[in-house]
Amino acid sequence: MMDFFTEWWSYGFMRNAFVAVLIITPLFGLLGTMIVNKKMAFFSDALGHSALTGIAIGVVLGVSDTSLSMVIFAIAFALLLNKISSKSTASTDTIISVFSSCSIAIGLAILSKGGNFSKYSSLLVGDILSITFREIVYLILIFAATLVFWFVAFNKLNAVSLHRTLAKSRGIHVKLIENIFAVFIALIVMLSIKWVGILIINALLILPAASSRNLAENMREYHFFSILFSVFSGIIGLIISYFTNVATGPMIVIVASVIYFATYFYGKRSA
Amino acid sequence: MRHKYRFTAVLLVGILLVSILLTNLYVKTEETGDADKLRVVTSFYPMYIAALNVIGDQSGVELENLSEPQTGCLHDYQMTPADMRLLSSADVFIVNGGGIESFLSDVAETYPELTILNASDQVELLPESEQEHDHDHEADSDEEHSHEAEADDEHPDDTDSDAHTHTHSDENAHAWMSIPDYRIQVQTITDGLIKADPTHADVYQKNATAYDEKLAALEKEAEEVKAYTEGRDLVIFHEAYDYVAEDYGMHVIYTLNLDEERQVSAGEVADVVSEIKEHGITTVFAEELYGSDMGSTIERETDAKVCYLDTMVRGEYEADSYIKAMENNIRMIREAFAP
Numbered sequence: 001m002m003d004f005f006t007e008w009w010s011y012g013f014m015r016n017a018f019v020a021v022l023i024i025t026p027l028f029g030l031l032g033t034m035i036v037n038k039k040m041a042f043f044s045d046a047l048g049h050s051a052l053t054g055i056a057i058g059v060v061l062g063v064s065d066t067s068l069s070m071v072i073f074a075i076a077f078a079l080l081l082n083k084i085s086s087k088s089t090a091s092t093d094t095i096i097s098v099f100s101s102c103s104i105a106i107g108l109a110i111l112s113k114g115g116n117f118s119k120y121s122s123l124l125v126g127d128i129l130s131i132t133f134r135e136i137v138y139l140i141l142i143f144a145a146t147l148v149f150w151f152v153a154f155n156k157l158n159a160v161s162l163h164r165t166l167a168k169s170r171g172i173h174v175k176l177i178e179n180i181f182a183v184f185i186a187l188i189v190m191l192s193i194k195w196v197g198i199l200i201i202n203a204l205l206i207l208p209a210a211s212s213r214n215l216a217e218n219m220r221e222y223h224f225f226s227i228l229f230s231v232f233s234g235i236i237g238l239i240i241s242y243f244t245n246v247a248t249g250p251m252i253v254i255v256a257s258v259i260y261f262a263t264y265f266y267g268k269r270s271a
Numbered sequence: 272m273r274h275k276y277r278f279t280a281v282l283l284v285g286i287l288l289v290s291i292l293l294t295n296l297y298v299k300t301e302e303t304g305d306a307d308k309l310r311v312v313t314s315f316y317p318m319y320i321a322a323l324n325v326i327g328d329q330s331g332v333e334l335e336n337l338s339e340p341q342t343g344c345l346h347d348y349q350m351t352p353a354d355m356r357l358l359s360s361a362d363v364f365i366v367n368g369g370g371i372e373s374f375l376s377d378v379a380e381t382y383p384e385l386t387i388l389n390a391s392d393q394v395e396l397l398p399e400s401e402q403e404h405d406h407d408h409e410a411d412s413d414e415e416h417s418h419e420a421e422a423d424d425e426h427p428d429d430t431d432s433d434a435h436t437h438t439h440s441d442e443n444a445h446a447w448m449s450i451p452d453y454r455i456q457v458q459t460i461t462d463g464l465i466k467a468d469p470t471h472a473d474v475y476q477k478n479a480t481a482y483d484e485k486l487a488a489l490e491k492e493a494e495e496v497k498a499y500t501e502g503r504d505l506v507i508f509h510e511a512y513d514y515v516a517e518d519y520g521m522h523v524i525y526t527l528n529l530d531e532e533r534q535v536s537a538g539e540v541a542d543v544v545s546e547i548k549e550h551g552i553t554t555v556f557a558e559e560l561y562g563s564d565m566g567s568t569i570e571r572e573t574d575a576k577v578c579y580l581d582t583m584v585r586g587e588y589e590a591d592s593y594i595k596a597m598e599n600n601i602r603m604i605r606e607a608f609a610p
Contacts, residue, residue: 012381013355128352215275225279232283236290243294245353255286262282266275 008242016131017195017248021234023139024192025204027146029230031185032209033222038161042093043081044185045202046100050077051193052107055120060110071190077103078182086175126197126249128241135191142187149184153177158219196249204249207256208233214260214267229259308333309468312361314372315345316584317447318390320593321457322365324482325464327590329474335361336588350374355381363388363467365460369396369444388463390456396442397513445511447583449518450490450597454483485594493518493601499608504550506543506575508557508565511582515556519604524550529561540568547573554607556580578607 008014035044051070054077058069081099085092111120122130159167160174168174185205193201212225237252244251309332313319319336326332337354338345358364358378366372368389379387446452461479465472500519507516508529516523525546527539543565546552552575557566559579566577580603581596589595 008352011352011355011359014352127350215279228279228283232286236287240290240294242352244297245351247351255290258286259282266278270275 005239008239013128013131014238014242016133016136017128017238018235019136020131020139020192020195021238021252022231023136023143024188025208025230025234026227027143027188028192028204028234029208029212029227030146030150030223031188032205032207032230033212033226034157034161034181035185035205036209036213037158040185041202041206042096042100043182044189044205046081046096046103047074047078047186047189048193048198048201049100049104049107050074051190051198052111052120052123053077053103054107054190055123056107056110067190067194070193071187074186074190075183078186079179082175082179082182086178123194124197124199125247126193126195126200128195128238128248130194135194138191142184142191146184146188149180153180157181196252197247200249200253203253203256204230204234207253207260211256211260211263214263229256233259309363310335310361311363311365311464312337312357314338314364314366315348316586317453317593318365318367318460319588320583320590321390321447321453321460322464323588323590324593325457325461325475325479327474327478329471332468332471345371345373348372348374350377358382358385361385363464365390365463367391367444367447367456369442369446371444386463386467388460388467390459391444391446391452393459394446394452394455396444396446397517399443399510443510443513445514445582447514447593448511449514450486450493451518452514453593454486454490457482457486489594489597489601492598496601496605496608499610500604503554503608504552506547506552506555508555508562509582511558512556512580515580515600515604524552527565529558529565535565540565543569544572547575554578558582576607578603580604 009018035041050073054070054073055066057073058066061069063069077099081096084099085095156167156172156177159170159172160177164174189201189205192204196204208230209222209226211229212222215225216222233252233255237255238248240246240255241248241251311322311326311332311334313322313334313336315336315338319334322334326334335357337357338348359382363386364378365388366375368391372378375387378385447456457479461475464475468475497519500521503521504524505512505516505521506525506527507513507523508527510526510528513523513526515521525543527535527543529535547555547569552573555566555569555575555577557563557577557579559581562577563579566579569575570577580600583593583596586592586596
């Protein structure tokens, strides 16, 4: 039974993946709480889809490191979405949907030119072997930055999510806070999309926080359960995927879904 | 809601135990390797069949295939953690080469001590086909070459030198589709295995010779069909058939590369139809799995017949499967072209 925890440790790529999971899943749990509160699930989904466009633009411009174009595009995309959805009169989910479909269509159109899309199909389901030492360094940096942001701005962010106008009247820079938050989501999604996969990255942001909401009664518990569920499903999903030969991202999401349904029924029963 | 911490603990421990149990059950069903044995891993189906024929049922040698028998071509293959594990215990890794195993550089980097045996080492690979007119025709008319088209085929670089510059990775790697090239591959695999495992050298040599005799008979069979096919024009829906065309002395007028994840645009369909009509093509080679939709469109729109040849990238793990599939292909080509 101990093999379950030790055998995979001897492989470099698994150690990389494990460290990455350990860094990124608490962030998913943390940001997820606010994404669920602010009802931004659709927003982060659209952001994930924009990765495809970012890579496509990188390919067109001949950038050697398409991760760079992907991150830059995602940040621009997030800021643009924020700006337009706060201005326009049409409902937000329609605007996000338009942006999401448009960006994925552009990405697919460019990447499938000449029948080459198979080269990029690993982006859809994720490839655990793509985690390199350099990416782990990036993850550590973003981890530290997110923690700082959270401690400094959480109360303000929370106020904005509860009541925008009230927060504004209390002297909070609503737009600035929202933009910074969107940029953080963009960064974290883009840094993990290569091994989690576009199709399911949103599930990792939403599921732990949603499960936590079924149980938690205050902000502290909400954060605690969300991070706990996120880290737990990340590690278990990674190890199971190693032994059963399935892609890692989907396995993590399956574990997270099981937790969600369990907490959902528990919450319903005791409510 | 008072017991939620207890509930959470029970839930997480429960998931943990169930997953340990299930993965243990799953892993138990997979055979675990023996350390004393020579472990040979092949990258995909045709290589597995070739190695299977060379190794035979020699004890002390374990042959495994990296991908599933139904995986097909490896163009977009993703290595899974289990693949990395399999390779970490392997002694020899037999690959087709020519860029089909796109993950090969990762493997070489991770396991520097693993012997990678490139079966196409001695094979002259054809250049990757463009989605347009065949090079040979242009080369024949543009250049003052006294070579026949066949001679050009042997020196693909000559024909490309003027209009197209191909880099090394732009090779058409489906060499196993040509019987002579496949024989070279089997020989390369045999030599490599003898080098890696000299104690069984005579067994490998004997098995390889026996297999080569069968393949030689197959090649002769194909030669007989060549009388009907020599010089005929052809449209193919997979670049693997470039090798078939070479074997049978046919000219490929148009290549539409249909495979996994390929979306065809309407313009390409129109191109193919007009090419077929313009050149009076009678036969199209296509793969059943990815080409049949396109094939039936072509049969509706034009007078050409579509011939569904096996690309031999998926099937059962049987030693004779290559020969059987090839015999089937030869029969279909004969039916398509024989008067």
